[in-house]
Amino acid sequence: MDFIPENINDYCEQHTKEESEVLKTLNRHTNVNVLRPRMLSGHLQGKLLSMLSGMIKPKRVLEIGTYTGYSAICLAKGIVEGGELITVDCNEELEDLANEYFQKAGYGLTIKMITGDATQIIPSLADGFDLVFIDADKESYVNYYHQVFDKVNSGGYIVVDNVLWSGKVVQELKTGDKETQGILDFNALVQNDERVENILLPFRDGLMILQKK
Numbered sequence: 001m002d003f004i005p006e007n008i009n010d011y012c013e014q015h016t017k018e019e020s021e022v023l024k025t026l027n028r029h030t031n032v033n034v035l036r037p038r039m040l041s042g043h044l045q046g047k048l049l050s051m052l053s054g055m056i057k058p059k060r061v062l063e064i065g066t067y068t069g070y071s072a073i074c075l076a077k078g079i080v081e082g083g084e085l086i087t088v089d090c091n092e093e094l095e096d097l098a099n100e101y102f103q104k105a106g107y108g109l110t111i112k113m114i115t116g117d118a119t120q121i122i123p124s125l126a127d128g129f130d131l132v133f134i135d136a137d138k139e140s141y142v143n144y145y146h147q148v149f150d151k152v153n154s155g156g157y158i159v160v161d162n163v164l165w166s167g168k169v170v171q172e173l174k175t176g177d178k179e180t181q182g183i184l185d186f187n188a189l190v191q192n193d194e195r196v197e198n199i200l201l202p203f204r205d206g207l208m209i210l211q212k213k
Contacts, residue, residue, distance in 0.1 A: 053078025058130035065136030068100030135161040141186035164206025
């Protein structure tokens, strides 16, 4: 997943403000006790999400793909008073863990977790999001994009993780690799969408940041 050499990554982390104690504990708990801990945003990406949220100062945030709640806590840091973050995930087994850490981080009233199929939940949500973070099943990225686009305010942002997919986007596509195909389709869709400004950052596993005009 990571393209940067480990020693360079370590140096970057050493020169980035430390995680809060809550995030540090959640990071450690996820890596020790939860399957596929590489899905966690982690220190560097978490700090980037926090800073983006702090710059945007969103009133409403939507996250698709909660996992253990690390990224939601990071995104919540920039939300204005009285704002909300809705995070959606299909994994019921991680719901209690995520909610526990939302409370510990002081965002129990700010973050609302909805468990279920995001493609069924998104249409039921009210419009007016300032920031959307997509980090869920890759085959559905195009569908998620279409579903959330009209719900994002003009000038709002959509941030999408794993858009380089461990470098598979520039390798020969294997037959039946629906995840890589989903990401390729999504990246092409965004690049050709005249309604947005976008940048694909070679950061961690690739981060697409786009702003709706």
